[in-house]
Amino acid sequence: MVLKVFFPSCCSSADSGILIGRWISEQNSAVILAVVHFPFIPVQVKQYLGEVQRLTEVSVSVLGSWSNSKQEKEERLSKFLEDLGTIFCHEPWIQISKEGDSKFWSCSTLQKHSENPQEEEIILVYYDQRKVMLSHLHPPLDTAGQGAEDASKLSAIFDTVARSQVLFMTDRYDEGPIKLTHWQSDGVEASIIVELLKQASVPACMLLTFLLSLLSGICRSRVLKFWPLSFLWSKLSTCEQLGHRLQHLQVISSNRKAQSQNQLMRKANIFVSLLIDVALGILLMSWLYRKNRIGHLADTLIPVADHVAEELQDLLQWLMGAPAGLKMNRALDQVLGRFFLYHIHLWISYIHLLSPFIEMILWYVGLSACLGLTVALCILSDIIALLTFHIYCFYVYGARLYCLKIYGLSSLWRLFRGKKWNVLRQRVDSCSYDLDQLFIGTLLFTILLFLLPTTALYYLVFTLLRLLVVIVQGLIHLLVDLIDSLPLYSLILRLCRSYRLAAGVKFRVLEQQDGKPLRLLMQINPLSYGGVVETYRLPTYSCYPKDSWASLCKKLFLGELIYPWKHKGDKQN
Amino acid sequence: MAEERWFRSASGVPIALRRRQHSASCRELAVRGPRLQLRSLSAATSAVWLAAYGLFAVSENSMVLSAAIFITLIGLIIYLHFVKIDQESLLVIGSLGIQVTSSYASGKESTTFIEMGQVKDVVINEAIYMQKVIYYLCILLRDPEDPQGVSEVVPLFQSSKPRLDCLIEVYKSCQEILEQRKTAPQSS
Numbered sequence: 001m002v003l004k005v006f007f008p009s010c011c012s013s014a015d016s017g018i019l020i021g022r023w024i025s026e027q028n029s030a031v032i033l034a035v036v037h038f039p040f041i042p043v044q045v046k047q048y049l050g051e052v053q054r055l056t057e058v059s060v061s062v063l064g065s066w067s068n069s070k071q072e073k074e075e076r077l078s079k080f081l082e083d084l085g086t087i088f089c090h091e092p093w094i095q096i097s098k099e100g101d102s103k104f105w106s107c108s109t110l111q112k113h114s115e116n117p118q119e120e121e122i123i124l125v126y127y128d129q130r131k132v133m134l135s136h137l138h139p140p141l142d143t144a145g146q147g148a149e150d151a152s153k154l155s156a157i158f159d160t161v162a163r164s165q166v167l168f169m170t171d172r173y174d175e176g177p178i179k180l181t182h183w184q185s186d187g188v189e190a191s192i193i194v195e196l197l198k199q200a201s202v203p204a205c206m207l208l209t210f211l212l213s214l215l216s217g218i219c220r221s222r223v224l225k226f227w228p229l230s231f232l233w234s235k236l237s238t239c240e241q242l243g244h245r246l247q248h249l250q251v252i253s254s255n256r257k258a259q260s261q262n263q264l265m266r267k268a269n270i271f272v273s274l275l276i277d278v279a280l281g282i283l284l285m286s287w288l289y290r291k292n293r294i295g296h297l298a299d300t301l302i303p304v305a306d307h308v309a310e311e312l313q314d315l316l317q318w319l320m321g322a323p324a325g326l327k328m329n330r331a332l333d334q335v336l337g338r339f340f341l342y343h344i345h346l347w348i349s350y351i352h353l354l355s356p357f358i359e360m361i362l363w364y365v366g367l368s369a370c371l372g373l374t375v376a377l378c379i380l381s382d383i384i385a386l387l388t389f390h391i392y393c394f395y396v397y398g399a400r401l402y403c404l405k406i407y408g409l410s411s412l413w414r415l416f417r418g419k420k421w422n423v424l425r426q427r428v429d430s431c432s433y434d435l436d437q438l439f440i441g442t443l444l445f446t447i448l449l450f451l452l453p454t455t456a457l458y459y460l461v462f463t464l465l466r467l468l469v470v471i472v473q474g475l476i477h478l479l480v481d482l483i484d485s486l487p488l489y490s491l492i493l494r495l496c497r498s499y500r501l502a503a504g505v506k507f508r509v510l511e512q513q514d515g516k517p518l519r520l521l522m523q524i525n526p527l528s529y530g531g532v533v534e535t536y537r538l539p540t541y542s543c544y545p546k547d548s549w550a551s552l553c554k555k556l557f558l559g560e561l562i563y564p565w566k567h568k569g570d571k572q573n
Numbered sequence: 574m575a576e577e578r579w580f581r582s583a584s585g586v587p588i589a590l591r592r593r594q595h596s597a598s599c600r601e602l603a604v605r606g607p608r609l610q611l612r613s614l615s616a617a618t619s620a621v622w623l624a625a626y627g628l629f630a631v632s633e634n635s636m637v638l639s640a641a642i643f644i645t646l647i648g649l650i651i652y653l654h655f656v657k658i659d660q661e662s663l664l665v666i667g668s669l670g671i672q673v674t675s676s677y678a679s680g681k682e683s684t685t686f687i688e689m690g691q692v693k694d695v696v697i698n699e700a701i702y703m704q705k706v707i708y709y710l711c712i713l714l715r716d717p718e719d720p721q722g723v724s725e726v727v728p729l730f731q732s733s734k735p736r737l738d739c740l741i742e743v744y745k746s747c748q749e750i751l752e753q754r755k756t757a758p759q760s761s
Contacts, residue, residue, distance in 0.1 A: 001668075002598055002667065002668040004668065004669065028668075121596065121597055121598060123596075123598075123599075123666070123668075123669070125669075153688055153690065154688065504685070504686050505686055506672060506674075506684040506686055507664065507666065507669070507672055507686065509595050509599065509601065509664065512595050512596065517596075518595060518596040518598075518599050520666070520669075525684055525685075525686065
C-alpha cells in the first residue's frame with residue numbers, strides 16, 4: 001500500500017525535529033502541519049497537542065521525525081530520532097532526512113506492530129501551506145460529520161489545514177516551551193489597514209442600520225399606501241430598483257458575522273457592486289452637469305416628443321388613405337383615424353403645457369444619478385415609458401377592438417355553422433337556431449368580416465410600435481440586471497488571488513532520483529471565470545420573458561394584451 | 574525512463590506518444606500533435622490581407638486595411654490561446670488519481686484532476702462519427718449512489734484523436750497501474 005506524505009514546502013529548510021500533523025488512515029496519508037524543534041519535553045508536547053486538538057477538533061499527533069543535517073550525516077542524531085519513535089508511539093513512524101542542500105530526501109517508515117513488514121512505496125507531495133489554508137474548494141461538499149467515507153480525499157486535506165489555524169498562531173519569537181516551524185513561524189502576518197477597517201466597520205454598520213430602519217419605516221408608512229400612489233410605485237421600475245438596493249444595504253449593514261464562505265462572498269460582492277455602481281453614477285452625473293448638458297437635453301426633449309407625435313400623425317394620415325395599396329373601409333377608417341389623431345393632439349398639448357418645467361424637473365431628477373448608474377438607467381427607462389405613453393394607449397385601444405372583433409367573429413362563425421359554445425361543458429355543441437337568429441347572426445358576421453382588414457391593420461401597426469418600445473426598455477433592463485448581478489469581488493479575487501477559489505488541485509512531477517521516494521508538487525487549480533460567475537451570481541428581481549414564442553404569437557393573433565417581461569413577485573393572474 | 578513512438582491520428586497527421594515512468598505507481602503519457610506551420614500561417618495572413626486590399630481598391634476606405642490588420646492579430650491570438658492544442662498528457666498516479674492536461678500553443682495549460690476514488694475504469698470506446706467509426710479512450714467515473722453504475726464518461730485526447738494502435742499502448746499502461754489498486758490489501 002502506498003504511503004502519501006503531504007509536506008509543507010515552508011518546512012524544507014527547518015532544523016531537525018519531530019513532525020506533527022494529522023494521520024488519515026483511510027487514505028494511508030499523513031498531512032504534516034509543522035515541525036517541533038529540539039529541545040522539548042515530550043510531556044509538554046503531548047499537552048500542547050491535546051490543547052490544539054481540543055480547540056480545532058482536528059486529531060493532531062506526532063507523526064515522525066525530521067532530520068536536516070547540514071554537515072555530514074550524524075550517527076547519534078539518527079539513533080536518537082529512532083528512539084523518539086518509542087516515546088511518541090505512532091503507527092507508522094515516518095522518518096524523513098535531508099542531507100546538506102540535496103533536493104532528494106530519504107524517507108522511511110518504521111512499523112513495529114505489523115505482522116508482515118513490507119516495503120511500501122512512499123510518495124512525497126509538497127504543498128504551499130498558506131495557499132491551501134486560505135483556499136476554498138468548489139463545489140463545497142457538505143461536511144456531514146467526520147465519518148463520510150466517500151468524502152473527497154483532497155477536501156479532507158484542505159479541511160485539515162484550514163481548521164488548524166490556531167496551530168499557526170505561535171511564531172518563533174514567542175517564549176514558550178515548544179518551538180514550531182510552519183508558514184507563519186517568522187511572525188504572524190496582519191495588515192494594519194484591514195485591522196483599522198474592521199474596527200471602523202462596527203460603528204459604521206450601526207449607523208447604517210439606524211438610517212435604514214428610519215428609511216424603511218417611512219416607506220412602509222400608511223401615507224404611501226393609498227391607491228394611486230401604490231399603483232404608481234409598482235409600475236415605475238426606479239422604485240423597484242431602489243427597493244432592491246435598499247435590501248442590499250440591509251444585508252451589508254447587518255451586525256452578524258457571515259457564517260459561511262458563501263455568505264461572506266455575497267456580502268463582499270454586494271458591497272463592491274454598490275461601490276462601483278455609485279462611482280459610475282457620480283461619474284455620469286459629473287459628465288451630465290458639465291457644460292450644461294442637462295439644459296441641452298431638456299431643450300431637445302420637447303422637439304423630439306413633437307417630432308414623434310408628428311410622425312405618428314403622418315402615419316395615421318397614411319393609414320386613413322390607401323396604405324400599401326390596400327382598400328380600407330372608408331367610414332371606419334375615418335372614425336378610428338380621427339379618434340387617434342385627437343389623442344395625439346391632446347398629448348402634444350400636455351407636453352407643451354409641461355415644457356417650461358421640463359428643465360427643472362430633469363435637473364433634479366438627474367441628481368438622483370448619484371444613487372447609482374442602475375438608478376439612472378431605470379429613470380431613463382421610465383422616461384421612455386412616459387414619453388411613449390400614447391403609443392401604449394393606442395396599442396391598448398387597437399388590441400381591444402381587434403380582440404372584440406375576433407371573439408365576435410369566432411362566435412358568429414359557430415352560429416353560421418349551427419354550433420354553440422357550451423360554457424358548462426367547455427366544448428362546442430350543435431344547436432338549433434331560429435330563422436331570425438340565423439339571419440341577424442349571418443348579417444353581423446359579414447359586417448365584422450369585411451371590417452376586419454381595417455381593424456387588423458391598425459392593430460398591426462400599433463403592436464409593432466409597442467413591441468419596439470418594449471424591446472428598447474428590455475435592453476435597458478438587461479443592462480441593469482447585468483450590473484446588479486455581476487459578482488465583481490469574486491472576479492477580482494479570481495484575477496489577483498486565484499488560489500482562494502479552487503476548483504481542484506494539479507500535480508507536477510519534480511525531478512526524480514532512483515531509490516528515493518516519488519516527489520510531486522501539489523498546486524491549486526483555480527476555478528474558471530465562468531464558474532466564478534455561475535457560483536457567486538447575485539440574485540436579482542430579474543425580468544425574463546414569461547411566454548414562450550408560441551404562446552406569444554398566439555396572444556398576438558388573438559389580440560390579447562401582452563406584457564412580455566414578468567417581474568419576480570408579480571402575482572400570477 | 575522515457576520513450577517516444579510515432580503514430581498517426583484519425584485524420585492522418587503524424588503524432589508522437591511519449592511515455593515516462595516516474596516510479597512504480599506513477600506514469601506520464603503525452604500525445605503531441607503537429608506544431609503550427611509557418612506556411613499555413615503566412616498563407617492565411619496573405620489571403621486576408623489580399624482580400625482587404627481588394628476591398629480597399631474598390632471602396633477607397635482606409636479603415637478596411639486597419640480593420641484587416643486588427644482582425645488578423647486578434648484572430649491569431651484567439652487561435653493560439655483557445656483553439657490550437659499542442660500536447661495532451663495523462664498523468665496516472667496510483668492511489669492519488671489521474672490528471673488530464675491540455676497545453677495550448679500560447680503556453681496555456683488547462684488541467685483536470687480526477688481522484689482515484691472516483692475512477693471506475695479506463696476503457697476504449699467506439700463512436701460512429703459521420704461515415705467513420707473512431708475509437709477514443711475515456712475514463713468512467715463511479716456513481717456515488719449506484720456502485721455498479723457509471724455517472725460520467727470523460728473522453729481523453731479529444732483534439733489529437735490517436736488511432737487504435739496508439740490507444741492500445743496508452744490503455745495497457747493505464748491498466749497496469751489501475752490493477753495495482755485492486756491488489757492492494759486495504760480498501761481505498
